[in-house]
Amino acid sequence: MARTITLKYDGTCRDCGAELLAGTLARYYGRGRIYGTECHEDTRPDPALNADHVIAAARESTFGLGSEGICRACGESQDGVEPDASGCECEACGAHAVCGAEELLFEL
Ligand SMILES: [Zn+2]
Ligand SMILES: [Zn+2]
Numbered sequence: 800m801a802r803t804i805t806l807k808y809d810g811t812c813r814d815c816g817a818e819l820l821a822g823t824l825a826r827y828y829g830r831g832r833i834y835g836t837e838c839h840e841d842t843r844p845d846p847a848l849n850a851d852h853v854i855a856a857a858r859e860s861t862f863g864l865g866s867e868g869i870c871r872a873c874g875e876s877q878d879g880v881e882p883d884a885s886g887c888e889c890e891a892c893g894a895h896a897v898c899g900a901e902e903l904l905f906e907l
Contacts, residue, residue: 803824803826803827805823805824805825806821810833812838812839813828813832814838817835819833849874854904854907856868856869856876857901860882867880868884868887868899869897869898869900869903870897872889872896873889873896877889884898885899
């Protein structure tokens with residue numbers, strides 16, 4: 800998870816490449832992975848894969864009648880997806896990024 804830190808050294812925003820000077824705030828995602836807080840719009844959506852959502856969907860498809868897939872790109876649920884499917888077209892965003900719940904479980 801990201802932490803917000805005050806930079807001790809100059810760095811570069813991994814997102815937009817802006818120079819981040821020592822003493823400014825940055826989000827820190829681990830060694831060498833820093834992102835500025837003000838140098839660019841935060842366009843990054845929350846991670847599309849929500850663990851609880853994936854687990855709930857997988858449980859449905861294993862024990863219930865559900866066949867819910869989840870789009871990796873936008874996080875939307877989609878019905879009628881085989882549990883082990885991957886790369887199906889998303890009805891919400893059009894990306895070929897919908898995977899079956901069981902497939903997604905491996906990525907948590
Ligand atoms: Zn930036
Ligand atoms: Zn989508």
